[in-house]
Amino acid sequence: MFNNIPPITRNLIILNVVVYLASFIIPEINFYLAGYFPYSPYFESWQIVTHMFMHASPMHILFNMFTLFSFGPILEQSLGDKKYLILYFLSGLGAFFLFNLWNLIEYQSIYNQLDAIGFNVKDYVSDPTGYLASTKAAIGNNNDLLNKLNSIIFGRMVGASGAIFGVIAAFATLYPDAKIGILFIPIPVKVKYVLPIIVIGSIYLGVTGNGGGIAHLAHVGGAIVGFILARIWRKHLYRFN
Template identity: 70%
Template sequence: MFNSIPPVTRNIIILNVIVFVVTGFLLPQYGGILAAYYPFSPNFRSWQIITHMFMHGGYMHIIFNMFTLFSFGPILERSLGEKKYLILYFLSGLGAFFLFNLWNFYEVQQLSTELVNANFNIADVFMKSDLSKFNYNPELFVSNEKAYNLYEALTTPMVGASGAIFGVVAAFATLYPDAKIGIMFIPIPMKVKYVLPVVVIGSIYLGVSGNGGGIAHLAHVGGAIVGFILARIWRKHLYRFN
């Protein structure tokens, strides 16, 4: 059955599983440098823009992501062709990284301004956030909530293929809006054109409100926006070229 999956989707799944096993069990010390940190954090490296898409935070995270990709990816890959599908996947992942960190930038700037106005030395927070020189220790700033939050923003990485996969799902919803999908706890299949907007609105609320529970909800939104835009552009020529 696995061999029947189109090559790009199959290889993305294989690569995600390999990276999960290597960084989770064989070489865990490399996990920190492959996850994506805030771009102005001392922990950020340029390659993280791509490598974070193949990192996952646990078994359920990777299982859910790969199952979703397995469910929607093959149809899109066959419809768009391998080249467009690959472009869709990685641009959606980049869109996820961009939107998530655009909001991070707003929050970090706000925290930094408030700390400077309170005569707090934010350079000390940035210096001690360098995980190549210091161990992760949020208790350093636990006495100051804003300094603690700034430290967390600089030392907490984003991982996962969710942003790229949200782009795939959004593209699927754009090209096949009347397709019905099953959702947990809802016994009746629903059209994807109704499900996706609800999920995106919910993700925006959770991401902006700070009630995300450690999930990068705005990354999902960024990926979905890119997937929607690309699918709208390609939809006009889909059947002409494929």
Template identity: 65%
Template structure:
């Protein structure tokens, strides 16, 4: 059955699984390959791509790969390998960009508040460097804004969810009448109704800060890119392949 999956989708799944297994035995890879806020001392340029292949748990990677297996093959056959690959990685990049644009806004707000309170923000940035062994955050433990800034600088973005949301959004654009099943809802719903609901909920959770450790705005960024690409390609799918 696995051999029947189109090659790009199959290889993306294989790479994700391999990276997950290797990072389990080499946990230091979680530092080097996960995605950090671009102005964090922990950020490296390659993380823009590598974060898409990192996952935080077995459930995380299982859910993502099952979703990709469900929607990816149809789109790969419809779009062709080149467009499908562009869709996948640009959606992942869109997820990284939107998530970190919101991070930038929040961190700028925190920074301004801390500076007005005469807190040494540079010192917090220095303490957020995970390569340093002399970590000591005790002086700021009772400062909520300082703690939030520190968490923003050391927090990791991992997973293929942004890229996969782009794939699902493209599917919804090309096959709006298709019905899909959703957890906790026994009746299949048309994907053209499901996606807007998911996006609105993701925006609310991402902005409100009630995301439960999930990068909801990354999902929105990936979906936005997937929708834009599929919409621009829709009229010319059979003209350019």
């Protein structure tokens, strides 16, 4: 059955699984290939791409790969190898961009608030332990700000979800009346109704910070790119309904 999956989707699944397994054999992979905020001392340029192949847990990679397996083959056959790869990777880049754009907005707000009490954010980021030990800044009731700063600067972005949300959005744009099954809903639902609900929910969770450690705005970024590319390409793909 696995051999019947189109080659690009099959190889993307294999690559994701191989990198995930390798992260257990070589733990440093989790540090070097995950995506960090561009102002983080741990950020490297290649992470913009490599974060797409990192996953946090077995359920994380299982869900992502099953979703890619479900939607990817149809798009690969319809779009062709080149466009399908462009869709996948540009959606992943869009996810990284939007997620970190929101992080930048939050970072700047936190920076200004901490700077107002004499806390040097740049010195802290360079040497967190040493700076806290030597600073005379009155953190006081601002520990929550410091925790938020830490989550932005030292938190890692991992997963193919952004790229896969681009695939889902492209599928929904090209095949809006296709019906899919959803957990806890007894009847199939047209994908054109499902995607907007997911995107709106992701925006809400991402902006409010109630995401439970999930990069919801990355999903939105990937979906936006997938939607735009599908809108551009669909007029030239006469096979679509």
